[in-house]
Amino acid sequence: MSPMSLAPIKVGVVGFGMSARVFHCPLLASSADYHLAAIVERHGEHGKHHYPHVQIVKSLDDLLAIKEIELVVITTPNDTHFSYSRQVLLAGKNCVTEKPFSLTEAEARELAQTAQASGKVLSVFQNRRWDGDFLTLKALLRENVLGHVVEIESRFDRYRASRKPNAWREDSTFPGSGVLFDLGAHLFDQIIDLMGVPEYVMGTVRNERQIAGTPDDSFMVVLDYPTRNFKAVCRAGMLVRDRPPRFTMLGTRGTFTKLGLDVQEDQLKSGIVPGDEVYGREPSANFGVLDAEIYPGVAFRGTVATADGKYPDFYKNVAAAIRGSADLVVTPEQAADVIRIVELAKRSSDERRSLAFSSKEPLP
Numbered sequence: 458m459s460p461m462s463l464a465p466i467k468v469g470v471v472g473f474g475m476s477a478r479v480f481h482c483p484l485l486a487s488s489a490d491y492h493l494a495a496i497v498e499r500h501g502e503h504g505k506h507h508y509p510h511v512q513i514v515k516s517l518d519d520l521l522a523i524k525e526i527e528l529v530v531i532t533t534p535n536d537t538h539f540s541y542s543r544q545v546l547l548a549g550k551n552c553v554t555e556k557p558f559s560l561t562e563a564e565a566r567e568l569a570q571t572a573q574a575s576g577k578v579l580s581v582f583q584n585r586r587w588d589g590d591f592l593t594l595k596a597l598l599r600e601n602v603l604g605h606v607v608e609i610e611s612r613f614d615r616y617r618a619s620r621k622p623n624a625w626r627e628d629s630t631f632p633g634s635g636v637l638f639d640l641g642a643h644l645f646d647q648i649i650d651l652m653g654v655p656e657y658v659m660g661t662v663r664n665e666r667q668i669a670g671t672p673d674d675s676f677m678v679v680l681d682y683p684t685r686n687f688k689a690v691c692r693a694g695m696l697v698r699d700r701p702p703r704f705t706m707l708g709t710r711g712t713f714t715k716l717g718l719d720v721q722e723d724q725l726k727s728g729i730v731p732g733d734e735v736y737g738r739e740p741s742a743n744f745g746v747l748d749a750e751i752y753p754g755v756a757f758r759g760t761v762a763t764a765d766g767k768y769p770d771f772y773k774n775v776a777a778a779i780r781g782s783a784d785l786v787v788t789p790e791q792a793a794d795v796i797r798i799v800e801l802a803k804r805s806s807d808e809r810r811s812l813a814f815s816s817k818e819p820l821p
Contacts, residue, residue, distance in 0.1 A: 465492040466776055469520045471541060472497060472532040473504045476555055479725050480584065481530050482508065484769055487731045490776035491528070495520055517541055521548040528779065530582075531555060534625055535633030539564040542579065546571045551578040551779050553772075556642040558792035560633050562800055565793035572789055578778045580785055581792040582771065585643040586650055588719035589739050589766035594704055596764065598651065603708025603749055610690045610705040611647060613640045613718075614697035620668050627671050635672030636693050637662055637799055644691040645798045646791065648680050652687065654794050655680035659811040660802030665696055678802045681811070704745070711749025713761070721766040737766035 468491050470477050477496070485491045486508060495512040496504035497520050502513045514520050520529065521544070529545045531538060531554045539559040545552040546568070558581045559565040572579035585591060598606060625631040626639055648655075660678040664671060675694040682688060704715040720739050729736055744760040751757045777783035801812045 463490075463780065466490060466527045466779060467492050467494040467525045468528045468530060469495040469497065469514075469523065469526045470504075470530045470532060471517055471520065474532060476582075477504075477530075477532040478507070479722065480582070480768070481532055481553075483725055483730050484772050485530070488769060488772055488776075490773060494526060495523055517544060521545065521550065527551060528553065528578075528775070534631070535560060535638060536631070538633075539568065542568050543571055546575045546577050546579060549575065549577065551775075553580050553582055553775060555582050556646070556792075556795075557633060557638045557799065558642075558789070558796055560638075560796075562793055562797045565789070565796045569789035569793055578775060578785060579789045580771075580775055580778070580787045581789070583643065583646045583787045583792075584721075584768045584771055585647060585719075586787065587767040587770050588721070589737060589763045590703055590715045590717075590719055590745065591647055592764040592767065593745060593761060594706060594713065594715070595651065597706065597713055597747070597761070602710070602747070602751070603706060603713060604710035605686070606706055606708040607686055608688055608690065608705075608707040609648070609651070610692070610702070611644045612692045612697075612701055612703060613644060614692070614694050614700050616698040616700075617695050618666060620666075620671055627674075629670055629672040631672075635674070636695065637673050637676050637678075637802060640693040641676060641678065641691065641799055641802065642795055644693070645678070645680070645795045646787075648689040648691065649791055649794055652680075652682060652685075652689070655682055655689070655798070655814050656684065657681040657811045657813055658798055658801040658805055660805040662803055662806040665694065676802065676806075678798070678805075679811075680798070708749075710751070711747065711756075713745055713747050713749075715745035715763075717743040719766050721768050725768075731769045737768070739763040739766070 468485055485493050528551045531541045538554050542552050542554045621627050626634050662673045662676045665675045678691045680689040702714045702716050706713040744763055747761045748758040774786045778785040805812050
């Protein structure tokens with residue numbers, strides 16, 4: 458049976474905040490693999506203004522009672538991810554959860570085990586694996602353009618000197634708030650995708666703005682692979698007005714430097730969706746710079762065209778995994794490894810020491 462002849466997978470989305478409005482619903486609605494059937498909104502019916510055909514329900518229980526729903530997407534705040542994902546799996550539905558996967562590694566490992574026992578697909582929305590700049594970096598690494606790569610610096614910076622009003626991510630009393638959970642979950646996942654789990658984690662996690670009632674707003678986490686002579690330096694901050702490169706990759710033959718952020722988020726916010734001609738395509742002014750000895754004695758310095766961003770490929774893979782035609786790309790086990798790094802980074806910062814990823818010491 459060809460993919461075009463398969464019935465679309467009926468999806469319910471839990472929540473209709475920024476994540477659902479900007480990412481999940483447009484990606485699902487533009488895919489022939491899915492039918493966006495229902496949205497959970499406790500207050501109002503904003504989803505119906507965008508998608509008139511959807512059914513609006515008031516609770517996760519109401520959504521799970523709809524027999525036809527095969528996939529549930531969790532887009533609610535971080536402290537609900539574990540309980541909602543577990544409830545979805547135990548109800549016999551497939552599940553996609555927003556990052557971070559959970560608040561603790563123990564919760565993440567339990568979810569992975571629950572998914573395995575249920576026989577259902579469980580994935581985490583690590584869309585940044587399909588950023589155009591990251592796909593470009595992966596291609597350069599795969600093609601050995603820089604020789605042996607010894608370091609990747611990965612940054613995701615912003616400038617906001619004041620507290621964002623009514624933002625739970627900037628409320629220190631809210632579980633899972635702060636940039637380490639918010640942005641670290643993406644940066645660590647990308648490095649795991651490239652290199653697997655690190656041998657050691659060393660972190661510095663701070664509140665640099667020193668605004669009362671706010672959580673961490675800056676981190677520098679080194680993922681160290683000493684036996685492979687490689688390290689990744691992952692950084693994020695809220696006081697970076699003139700932004701440094703998004704990626705810097707150093708190798709024995711040269712350097713690759715990439716400025717700017719992937720275009721897909723801004724495109725989706727502006728109404729450009731997959732299928733539009735310009736979707737995922739970065740302007741040439743933002744291409745990265747390669748400075749390398751491409752052959753012995755032959756140096757090259759010039760731009761490298763950024764690969765088109767491909768967020769739709771995340772959901773394409775989830776559909777294939779549900780139908781049994783492909784292995785899942787973003788696995789719950791990998792997502793649990795990301796949460797372990799978050800916890801190790803916090804502990805490393807508190808204790809001012811490097812910690813082994815494989816350590817059997819209990820995490821607080």
